[in-house]
Amino acid sequence: MSTPLNADVIVVGGGPAGIAAVQALLQAQRRVIWVDQGLRPGGQIWRAGPPAPWALRLQTLLTDPHLQLLSGHAVIAVESQGDYRLRLQNLQQPQANGIAVQAPQLLLALGARERFLPFPGWTLPGVSGAGGLQALVKNGWPVAGRRVVLAGSGPLLLASADTVKAAGAQVLCVAEQAPRASLLGFAAQLPMGKLAQAAGLAWRLRGMPYRPGTWVSRAIGSTQLEAVQLSNGREQWELPCDALGVGFGLLPNIELAELLGCRIEAGAIAVSADLQTSLPGVYAAGECTGIGGVDKALVEGRIAAQALLGASTASLRRAHRQVQRFAELLRQRFALRPDLLQLADAKTLVCRCEDVSLGELKGQRSWRDAKLQTRCGMGACQGRICGPMTETLLGWPAGSSGRGLRAPLQPAPLHCLIDE
Numbered sequence: 001m002s003t004p005l006n007a008d009v010i011v012v013g014g015g016p017a018g019i020a021a022v023q024a025l026l027q028a029q030r031r032v033i034w035v036d037q038g039l040r041p042g043g044q045i046w047r048a049g050p051p052a053p054w055a056l057r058l059q060t061l062l063t064d065p066h067l068q069l070l071s072g073h074a075v076i077a078v079e080s081q082g083d084y085r086l087r088l089q090n091l092q093q094p095q096a097n098g099i100a101v102q103a104p105q106l107l108l109a110l111g112a113r114e115r116f117l118p119f120p121g122w123t124l125p126g127v128s129g130a131g132g133l134q135a136l137v138k139n140g141w142p143v144a145g146r147r148v149v150l151a152g153s154g155p156l157l158l159a160s161a162d163t164v165k166a167a168g169a170q171v172l173c174v175a176e177q178a179p180r181a182s183l184l185g186f187a188a189q190l191p192m193g194k195l196a197q198a199a200g201l202a203w204r205l206r207g208m209p210y211r212p213g214t215w216v217s218r219a220i221g222s223t224q225l226e227a228v229q230l231s232n233g234r235e236q237w238e239l240p241c242d243a244l245g246v247g248f249g250l251l252p253n254i255e256l257a258e259l260l261g262c263r264i265e266a267g268a269i270a271v272s273a274d275l276q277t278s279l280p281g282v283y284a285a286g287e288c289t290g291i292g293g294v295d296k297a298l299v300e301g302r303i304a305a306q307a308l309l310g311a312s313t314a315s316l317r318r319a320h321r322q323v324q325r326f327a328e329l330l331r332q333r334f335a336l337r338p339d340l341l342q343l344a345d346a347k348t349l350v351c352r353c354e355d356v357s358l359g360e361l362k363g364q365r366s367w368r369d370a371k372l373q374t375r376c377g378m379g380a381c382q383g384r385i386c387g388p389m390t391e392t393l394l395g396w397p398a399g400s401s402g403r404g405l406r407a408p409l410q411p412a413p414l415h416c417l418i419d420e
Ligand SMILES: Cc1cc2nc3c(=O)[nH]c(=O)nc-3n(C[C@H](O)[C@H](O)[C@H](O)COP(=O)(O)OP(=O)(O)OC[C@H]3O[C@@H](n4cnc5c(N)ncnc54)[C@H](O)[C@@H]3O)c2cc1C
Pocket: 012, 013, 014, 015, 016, 017, 018, 035, 036, 037, 038, 042, 043, 044, 045, 046, 073, 074, 075, 076, 109, 110, 111, 112, 113, 114, 131, 132, 134, 135, 156, 159, 160, 250, 253, 256, 285, 286, 287, 288, 293, 294, 297, 409
């Protein structure tokens, strides 16, 4: 076995939480291995690089001799606990063998992914996640002149609308499932900074139809998306369009924490006030401890790093309480309505990797049975998309106990699991 790369701390995740954590750790002269699947640090929100002043800070970090940055690498397995040894897959060089990294302390800044719910037609070409559509456009996918509908729930719909509009698309409608009263309550309780951001966004999106209490009930098309059917519970109508971005909020990425054996609570990594997980030496920060946006990620990155260094986090507690309040506001005001769980019919696919319909799944007793009998959750996404769907629709518990999570965390060639 070859010698793993060593450091004092391994930080997994290159989003805002990871960046803030790495900054604090390097300031304290810790040797850091920083692993991220992305080609460069930035995470979901800062795909093209962070804005000032974080852009400058990041540049400084990247030249620090105590840092070993492994961008384009995914953690796929845990090889030892205590002195944590993780196995990485090199996503940029598929032929390369896997490498191992080892450190006594870990900081998980794993972020979140979009939540999907099935409805007839949701797998048609032309339908994507709302954040997924935004990511495609940020990476250069041409949408100029296309007619786009965004639907689902949460502020990400508006952020996506902003991106696709700036790229020249015609946004026909943003359908937000939360009722108007909920949204007014949300706006009324926003802190000043967020209110100013929201006002700027509202100005840029002026004239764009934003429909509260509305959801997509069907995507229509023979070989690709041609229209969406929208509903407000009283009436339904069709809207011809070329692209639909749909997302029902975000779900914390917890798989690596589950594999390590960290306690999970309400779908997020359970942490103490100092962001320590249930495992000694393992800390977590950002969306993976609960959905709350970029400000929560930045504050938590700093808190987790401070706590890991054994320093006081008292000066950050107030800021943490504020971002937690915002997280709670998001949770309450964008709660999903029960109508959304009734959209899929027996023929609607739930596991799109293995083509398993809701009707087939209703004949199974558990996630395990469904895997054995139908291959649900055994395709490329390894249950990341259909697992939460079956939990919501069929009540099958997710989490390692329910889903039987094991390494590798994502499909990987065999040579990634062995050393030279
Ligand atoms: C698709 C999408 C688009 C979004 N767009 C916006 C937006 O425009 N505006 C906004 O305010 N918020 C947006 N968000 C919300 C966003 O999650 C937060 O605002 C912010 O990015 C959270 O920072 P974070 O550091 O917690 O996580 P992230 O930014 O998600 O960073 C987590 C990082 O961890 C990496 N990672 C996870 N698991 C592994 C592993 N096993 N191995 C290696 N690396 C791993 C990921 O690749 C990712 O780079 C978006 C979220 C999603 C899912």
